[in-house]
Amino acid sequence: MSFSISSFSTLTTTLPSFRFKVSAMVSTTTRVVPAVIVGGGRVGKALQDLGEGQDVLVKRGESIPLDFEGPILVCTRNDDLDSVLQYTPLSRWNDLVFFQNGMLEPWLESKGLKEGNQVLAYFAVSKLGETPTDGKTDTNPEGLTAAYGKWSLAVSERLLAGGLSCKVLEKEAFQKQMLEKLIWICSVMLVGARHGGVSVGIVENEFRSELCSLIAELASAAASEKGLTFEEAIEERLCAYSRAVAHFPTAVKEFKWRNGWFYSLSEKATAQGKQDPCPLHTQWLKELKVV
Template identity: 40%
Template sequence: MSTSFIKTRRQSPLVLLAAVGAFFLASVQCSCGWSLARGLSNLKYPSTTALSGSRGAAKWERKKAWLEKRGGDMDRNVDTTPPPFATIVGNGRIGGLLASAGNCVVLGRDDAVDASGEGPIFLATRNDALEGIINKTPENRRKDLVFLQNGYLDSFLESNGLMDNTQVLLYLSVPAKGVEPVDGVTSINREGLTAATGEWAQAFSDRLDTLDLKCNVVDAATYKPAMFEKLIWISTFMLVGTAKECTTVGEAGKLYKDVVADVINELVSAVSAKESITFPPGTLERLEAYTDVVADFPCAVKEFEWRNQYFWNLGDDAVPVHNGLLKECAQKGFLSFDLP
């Protein structure tokens, strides 16, 4: 037996032990790595990547529980396909929600829009920021601006030559940034009340669909009465709640149901005459059902020039109950502005 052979045999237990140790260490590292990866995949809001299948499934389970309480569509398929690329201006509650669907760039209101860019530009800002954003947007990209704001925008859009731009009615509540949104799905409108019209309406609908939220793509003729209906909702429940010293819109709708009905019916009649449009039957019932969904929303008369002023300008003869409640709020010192 050679010396080299004896040396090799004497080392073999050590080699075996080293191999076992290396295998054990690799197993531990693999397990830790897998646990870390699993933990990272459960982060609530990834940056601008598409939603993962596991996250989509988890969100759908929560959505099903929510829909069961409101009679929503239980057979919906979860779509994990990333939405079309978009620029999002604003990173608050709505902007952050839209960005969480991925495939986007997020800008602040003072950031420059890329003149050579493509795709929709979703404006998730307050109304008072719109003028500055439009002025900073290159002429060739202004057609891509998508307006998501509450209120009456027609006069503003017309004065800026943007009446043909995409508009969105957001029946969507985000209580705080990063918190699960409350969709505008009601016991009457199981398809949801959020609507969009214009060139980028489908792109917006696709983005909400990625987040398991609903949006109806409609033509301009359908959109107009729907826009006024949303304006009537926010102008009525906020006004009645403020005048009657309610904390929430749900309280206003419950305790002052008759007053709410009087205002809504009055505004529908006045707008129909002024704009020569016809509202689909059931406006009062639709708006009451939506109030049930966002019952905890606080009451306040604000952004007057974008909301209640449209109705105020129709005059006391056309909308006496509405204007009377505004005067009542002013007399009680509940307004942060002077009535015109």
């Protein structure tokens, strides 16, 4: 399973403390809601291990059971999502919970799933069968994982029961979290690729100026496109996250779902005779012959 499924993010907007405490308390007294888990890789297996033996694991090309009540945790590559829908009864689409990284909004909207369940999974599973490691940084020691949608509380309780953090967010707060995660992936991977695929830690330590310039550029473009405002110090939050996953390698992957969204903003602007909102991003993509 790709890095995209198990990578982390930073948390910019937190819930009121009482809501998080309620989730934590419930998790110690309520059974984990059984789920269908799509994908038997590292994350899918880890989620199954957090259950109580009543989950149903569905592998590639297998149909989602129609009579199973509960969430459907989708732990596949982004490019497999169309296939997942194909094997899922239409009546169960609103029970799908997407764990994928990247910009899923256009795809979700095209499928009538604008309010679809999503999880920003900021825990690492180094290899199949190993216990997940929670993603925490020196700026967000409370933990980073966030969930949104109909099944967000059930997902949160499953993760909390396994000793992992997970906060339930409303739509706007979740969207900001998703965009920060997207900005981090697109910026640190691109800067790292420019320098031969060095580790995330080397990017943050030796090429921090480039990284912060790109973070600021992409954040400005995303904020303008979505009509929102990120909390201050986004560069520091994303650098802190980089330090937390310093050993990760860098490469520009899954272009359609990641850097491709920002490049589409550049293409749209230039087609309208406007200035490129992401000039560094465009220049570096061209240097690497990605576009």
